[in-house]
Amino acid sequence: MRKIHISLILSVMVLLLNGLTANANPYEKNPNYKKDYKLFQSLQYGFRPFYRKGHNEIKSVQLGPRPFYLVDSMDESDLKEKLKQCSKRPFFYKSEFSIGHRGAAMQFPEHTKESYIAAARMGAGIVECDVTFTQDKELVCRHAQCDLHTTTNILATPLAETCRSQPDFNAEYPFENVECCTSDITLAEFKSLNGKMDAGNRLAKTLDEYMNATAAWRTDLYATNGTLLSHAESIDLFKQLRVKMTPELKAPQVPMPFDGFSQHDYAQKLIDEYKAAHVAAHKVYPQSFNLDDVLYWIDQEPGFGKQAVYLDGRYDNPAFDHTDPNTWIPTMEDLVDDGVKIIAPPMWMLLALDADNEVVPSVYANEAKAAGLKIITWTLERSGPLQQGGGWYYQTTTDATNNDGDMLQALHVLAKQVGILGIFSDWPATTTFYANCMGLK
Numbered sequence: 001m002r003k004i005h006i007s008l009i010l011s012v013m014v015l016l017l018n019g020l021t022a023n024a025n026p027y028e029k030n031p032n033y034k035k036d037y038k039l040f041q042s043l044q045y046g047f048r049p050f051y052r053k054g055h056n057e058i059k060s061v062q063l064g065p066r067p068f069y070l071v072d073s074m075d076e077s078d079l080k081e082k083l084k085q086c087s088k089r090p091f092f093y094k095s096e097f098s099i100g101h102r103g104a105a106m107q108f109p110e111h112t113k114e115s116y117i118a119a120a121r122m123g124a125g126i127v128e129c130d131v132t133f134t135q136d137k138e139l140v141c142r143h144a145q146c147d148l149h150t151t152t153n154i155l156a157t158p159l160a161e162t163c164r165s166q167p168d169f170n171a172e173y174p175f176e177n178v179e180c181c182t183s184d185i186t187l188a189e190f191k192s193l194n195g196k197m198d199a200g201n202r203l204a205k206t207l208d209e210y211m212n213a214t215a216a217w218r219t220d221l222y223a224t225n226g227t228l229l230s231h232a233e234s235i236d237l238f239k240q241l242r243v244k245m246t247p248e249l250k251a252p253q254v255p256m257p258f259d260g261f262s263q264h265d266y267a268q269k270l271i272d273e274y275k276a277a278h279v280a281a282h283k284v285y286p287q288s289f290n291l292d293d294v295l296y297w298i299d300q301e302p303g304f305g306k307q308a309v310y311l312d313g314r315y316d317n318p319a320f321d322h323t324d325p326n327t328w329i330p331t332m333e334d335l336v337d338d339g340v341k342i343i344a345p346p347m348w349m350l351l352a353l354d355a356d357n358e359v360v361p362s363v364y365a366n367e368a369k370a371a372g373l374k375i376i377t378w379t380l381e382r383s384g385p386l387q388q389g390g391g392w393y394y395q396t397t398t399d400a401t402n403n404d405g406d407m408l409q410a411l412h413v414l415a416k417q418v419g420i421l422g423i424f425s426d427w428p429a430t431t432t433f434y435a436n437c438m439g440l441k
Helices: 002-017 033-044 066-073 078-086 113-121 158-162 187-191 207-211 231-241 263-276 291-300 332-337 363-371 406-418 428-437
Strands: 095-100 124-127 130-133 139-141 309-311 342-344 351-353 359-361 374-380 422-425
Touching: 066 078, 066 406, 066 428, 078 406, 078 428, 095 113, 095 428, 113 124, 113 231, 124 422, 124 428, 139 231, 139 263, 231 263, 263 291, 291 309, 332 363, 351 406, 359 406, 363 374, 374 406, 406 422, 406 428, 422 428
Parallel strands: 095 124, 095 422, 309 342, 342 374, 374 422
Antiparallel strands: 130 139, 351 359
């Protein structure tokens, strides 16, 4: 009998070494084990095949330490215990619940190739390119048409002369009013720039002081050579990464029409570039703060319009109170009647505190759900340390926010009680981790 046991043990060892023991996988209860067992084996022997052969699709993703740090930071609760148990999982997978906000903008220059790849590596199933246009009416990925002075190295290049408002070195603060726009330069000129962390010190006296202004809780470690992309190039990259896409049509900061280029031309060109790249409409969530853009897509491009996202920025209107439906123009029902299916307010508009200081869904969230609207929200991991209440994104839950782990409690309410489809995050590893732990695809 002992000889038989020894023989069996030797046989199993040989099979393991030859990579033929799918049935011996100690993680076979993981429903994804079959497709990733070779990955499991290779990790045992020091290899890291994170990409599907012939593609850049990231399968088992890399979360790094941050999600686990956040769990450890949480107050004691059933949720914390569940997430701690989940931390023991051998693999994590991409999720469409996890949306890369400008890529992975907490530590990578936003809207750069490097930022997008980092987001996909952290499991973002959807990645965002904010879309604006250049002087030659080409679409590019930038958060705003006039943010080049804070998000690129343009001021350190000869293209600084093209900026609509250049540094005034006769003033006390030369950079106080500086402004550089994509509409001031061509696509080729845009592509010659490098992306950097979004920051600028308007009280600086020198260019170095102005450009070296990254917030202390961010980093410049990955900001040495950010690769800028056209919108079309972002589509090609996202196809390679096998992620879905959510382009936001940014408000022009030039009078429209721009050299004959109308707002409708702009909205249509965004969709046309997906068609030209043969991207199916169900893989695209076009978004805009301009309701007219959303309605245009619904009417003129219904395939794409059914997933068009209305970004609700009405909080800037003094007459709008997110806690009072009587101030909402249009109403949730009006939006549904117009064909809008997805609404996307900032996360604070979806949350409130009850009498026990517990985080709960807001009136706004309940009304949106009651009207039949699906909800996406923004933005997690954009507030820095939360010890002082979290700032703008946590303004309705400030009194219940005093540690970094509280973001996971807020996320739990958004996912399980509000029922959001997904959430934008500046560090998608956090939302990917949560989605995996909760079985959210």
